[in-house]
């Protein structure tokens with residue numbers, strides 16, 4: 001049985017203890033049970049603490065069914081040792097955890113919201129309330145009431161009572177396993193809450209410093225409310241300011257102009273798209289005019305542009321075919337490899353499309369007037385043009 005000092009004194013950061021048991025489970029894994037510890041072994045929604053034993057980092061810590069707390073170390077220890085808890089992380093847990101007690105109690109009293117779960121994550125903590133939806137107004141009211149309780153600096157007390165004593169008290173959570181006789185540990189916040197809990201808490205609500213609600217998430221069974229308390233809230237605020245200043249530098253405006261600036265950028269993007277579409281349609285028109293001249297003078301109608309994409313080639317092909325359905329043409333885009341399209345009468349395209357794909361070492365397909373595909377050897381372009389030329393000569 002290990003005496004867990006943080007159950008009665010959550011501000012005990014270190015203690016001198018005696019090793020009761022040290023068992024090797026691997027060459028570099030030793031399970032160490034001490035007569036006392038300041039390290040919380042986890043439970044009740046609160047993660048286990050980190051810390052050291054004789055300077056060795058505690059790799060894991062857990063409660064055994066016999067009441068012993070097992071500290072997993074990389075080296076063996078014996079005799080008298082010094083146990084130290086990672087205080088910054090512990091204080092952070094205590095701020096989040098006590099803030100959760102406040103939020104749950106005030107949400108129940110003010111709005112009748114039932115807490116169904118809570119999580120102490122490394123970045124954001126959250127509470128799940130049994131609700132269909134929640135308004136921003138109600139969340140702000142809750143946040144304000146919680147921060148008022150922080151400002152009031154109410155004492156947080158720890159007491160141990162029997163099941164009988166507890167039945168006559170107004171305790172929030174009475175869901176205890178049958179047959180468990182206690183004593184039960186109660187955590188009280190003066191005038192606000194009395195609750196069974198095994199975790200660690202700050203000594204008064206003022207030590208929570210601040211509670212900020214960060215957002216919500218809809219769940220099948222309720223609404224999850226994210227929050228941060230204490231130094232963590234300050235850290236998140238600092239990150240937000242950094243991000244805001246980076247956005248300001250990128251947009252070259254202040255925060256009050258962010259939305260207007262982003263809207264203007266989006267509009268300018270849309271305007272550019274429109275201009276580009278119009279220019280591209282005009283260019284396609286000019287390209288088709290020139291191809292029609294070539295076709296009219298008995299030459300093979302071809303078009304090639306290194307930068308041309310599939311949409312542009314298709315636009316040209318369709319307009320060319322519309323103007324002269326019986327004429328064959330070859331369109332290509334890309335440097336050494338890229339795209340190709342053969343356009344003409346269904347019959348001619350069916351005959352030369354696959355042959356062109358073969359020459360350009362590509363593959364493709366298509367029905368009707370356009371056969372298109374990818375080409376791996378655009379360097380063989382003139383051979384493809386020769387096939388088009390002989391097919392044109394044959395069909396006229």
Ligand SMILES: [Zn+2]
Nearest residue numbers: 097187197199
């Ligand atoms: Zn608690």
